[in-house]
Amino acid sequence: MRVIASSIRKGNVIDMDGKLYVVLSAENIHPGKGTPVSQIEMRRISDGVKVSERFKTTDQVERATIEDRDYNYLYEDGDGFHFMNAETYDQVQVSKDIVGNSAPYLQENMTVKLSMHDGNPIAITLPQRTTLEVVETEPVTKGQTASSSYKPAILSNGVRTAVPPHIGIGTRIVVMTEDGSYVERAKD
Known part of the structure; x- marks a missing residue:
């Protein structure tokens, strides 16, 4: 699907020269003089190389067709992370470079959104918040009120x-x- 460059947003997937790129950031720049441009930072999905491109805001860009589906996280092994589609019970394996720095927040049975292109996972979206337990911190000081420190x-x-x-220590918090x-103390 061809779209104008100024409509590209973070998380979109672009098809350039037969390769897929996931958009990391997109900024429309309107200089006082000259043509407005769209500065797009993206990562090539096949090998993880970061690329920066500049398009005229009216340039046509090929946006890849992506399907977002809910999957439940099962487990991690040497091959990567394993997820299951709750409706069809199909399992899919996602490589460590796609999960990236989201890995520590994955919890068993957590529902995540996987972006699929031609049946292959290319991006993952976690829930905004998760509940975790504090395992190490300084002791609570008596009489200390909740200040900005x-x-x-x-x-x-x-x-x-x-x-x-x-x-x-032992308190469950939402992050x-x-x-x-830190967001708040867990209500469970």
Whole structure:
């Protein structure tokens, strides 16, 4: 499907010269003088090479047809990560470079969105938030109120983050899967 370059957004998949690229960032630049351009940072899906392209905003770009489906995370082994389609029970294997820095947040039976092109997984989207347990942090100080000072903590998935002073070891907290930042204490 051909679209104009200015309509390309982060997460879109572009077909250039027969190769697929996933868009990491897209910015439309309107200089005071001259032609407006779209600056697009993307990663080639086949080998992970990052590419930066500049198009006129009116240039036609081939957007690949992508199918987003919900899959449940099963397990990880030496070959990669394994997911199952809840409706058809089909299993699919996703390589480590596609999962990338989302890997620590994957939990058994977590529902994720896999973007498929011709039956092959090319991108993964995790839920925005997940609940994890604090396994290591400084002890709670009596009388210390919840101020803007956060303390370091290590979560059950091994990720380091910053938590408010009232959070202790064993507390379950909600974190953003994008950057591991603290949201709130879990309500379970």
